[in-house]
Amino acid sequence: MKFFIALALFACLGSLALASNEEYCQNTVITACSSSAFSGKSNSICNARFAGxxxxxxxxxxxxxxxxxxxxxxxxxxxxxxxxxxxxxxxxxxxxxxxxxxxxxxxxxxxxxxxxxxxxxxxxxxxxxxxxxxxxxxxxxxxxxxxxxxxxxxxxxxxxxxxxxxxxxxxxxxxxxxxxxxxxxxxxxxxxxxxxxxxxxxxxxxxxxxxxxxxxxxxxxxxxxxxxx
Missing domain, CATH: 1.20.1260.10 (Ferritin, core subunit, four-helix bundle)
Structure with a gap:
């Protein structure tokens, strides 16, 4: 029982960590990957831009x-x-x-x-x-x-x-x-x-x-x- 409680707590903490990190496409997929996000340069993280x-x-x-x-x-x-x-x-x-x-x-x-x-x-x-x-x-x-x-x-x-x-x-x-x-x-x-x-x-x-x-x-x-x- 304690194992399942610990596992659930770990999953919740992981979800909170992901939710607080806006640098990942998967966290902003609803807004960032809309049709307007690919109409050129945008602030969307769901693009091919990385490094410098x-x-x-x-x-x-x-x-x-x-x-x-x-x-x-x-x-x-x-x-x-x-x-x-x-x-x-x-x-x-x-x-x-x-x-x-x-x-x-x-x-x-x-x-x-x-x-x-x-x-x-x-x-x-x-x-x-x-x-x-x-x-x-x-x-x-x-x-x-x-x-x-x-x-x-x-x-x-x-x-x-x-x-x-x-x-x-x-x-x-x-x-x-x-x-x-x-x-x-x-x-x-x-x-x-x-x-x-x-x-x-x-x-x-x-x-x-x-x-x-x-x-x-x-x-x-x-x-x-x-x-x-």
């Missing part, structure tokens, strides 16, 4: 905006070198590939934000200390200057990814987001580093080839090389 996503999400959205802007810039470069005046299919292929990659990265980041319970709002600018510059200069440049411009762009995107990763890793305990940091390590940091290395190599190689009185043949052969990459 609230702290890092504005940085991620700023980086998404930058990726989309750079994708557009690369597309303009690809169009410039695909014209009948320039006729550089190798450079066109290079910049079209970079444009597609930045666009695909934007889509991947949007999926990551929504998977973590967020919403990407393109009507709102998200600026931060690590925001990637989206100021555009002229994109009608020659081959060597286009490589320099692309290299600067890739360094900006690499720095932006590093900044978001740093925010997710080195924030205060409640604002850290190891899952997002791991996602960036797996999908962005290494890829951006390789892109910077490749473009820096292209820029230095072409600069050496153009140190002749008439560099037109050098540029043509370099474009042929890019077509095969």
């Amino acid at each position: 996503i609230d702290h890092v999400e504005p940085e991620v959205q700023s980086y998404i905006n930058a990726q989309l802007a750079k994708s557009y810039d690369y597309l303009l470069l690809a169009t410039h070198f695909n014209s009948y005046q320039k006729n550089r299919p190798g450079f066109q292929k290079l910049y079209q590939g970079l444009s597609d990659r930045s666009f695909d990265d934007s889509i991947a980041l949007i999926k990551q934000v929504t998977r973590r319970g967020g919403i990407v709002d393109f009507n709102t600018r998200h600026e931060s200390a690590g925001s990637v510059s989206t100021k555009r200069g002229t994109l009608e440049v020659d081959e060597l200057h286009s490589l320099a411009l692309a290299l600067d762009t890739e360094k900006q995107l690499a720095t932006g990814a590093t900044h978001v990763h740093s925010r997710a890793t080195h924030a205060a305990d409640g604002d850290r987001d190891p899952e997002l940091a791991h996602y960036l390590e797996e999908n962005f940091l290494g890829k951006q580093a390789e892109s910077v290395r490749k473009l820096s190599g292209y820029a230095n190689d072409l600069a050496k080839l153009m140190k002749v009185p008439d560099p037109s043949l050098s540029v043509y052969l370099f474009d042929e090389y890019l077509q095969k990459q």
Whole structure:
């Protein structure tokens, strides 16, 4: 008999403890999991948000905006070198590939934000200390200057990814987001580093080839090389 009384008392105490803890979805399921609770960000605990996503999400959205802007810039470069005046299919292929990659990265980041319970709002600018510059200069440049411009762009995107990763890793305990940091390590940091290395190599190689009185043949052969990459 005493055992059953003790068991009932323990159950009551457990129920009171749960009832006093509002941080669990099961305790607020009637109000929190109503149809209105899933119409975007809400105060509901019945969502996919955890760890430091609230702290890092504005940085991620700023980086998404930058990726989309750079994708557009690369597309303009690809169009410039695909014209009948320039006729550089190798450079066109290079910049079209970079444009597609930045666009695909934007889509991947949007999926990551929504998977973590967020919403990407393109009507709102998200600026931060690590925001990637989206100021555009002229994109009608020659081959060597286009490589320099692309290299600067890739360094900006690499720095932006590093900044978001740093925010997710080195924030205060409640604002850290190891899952997002791991996602960036797996999908962005290494890829951006390789892109910077490749473009820096292209820029230095072409600069050496153009140190002749008439560099037109050098540029043509370099474009042929890019077509095969």
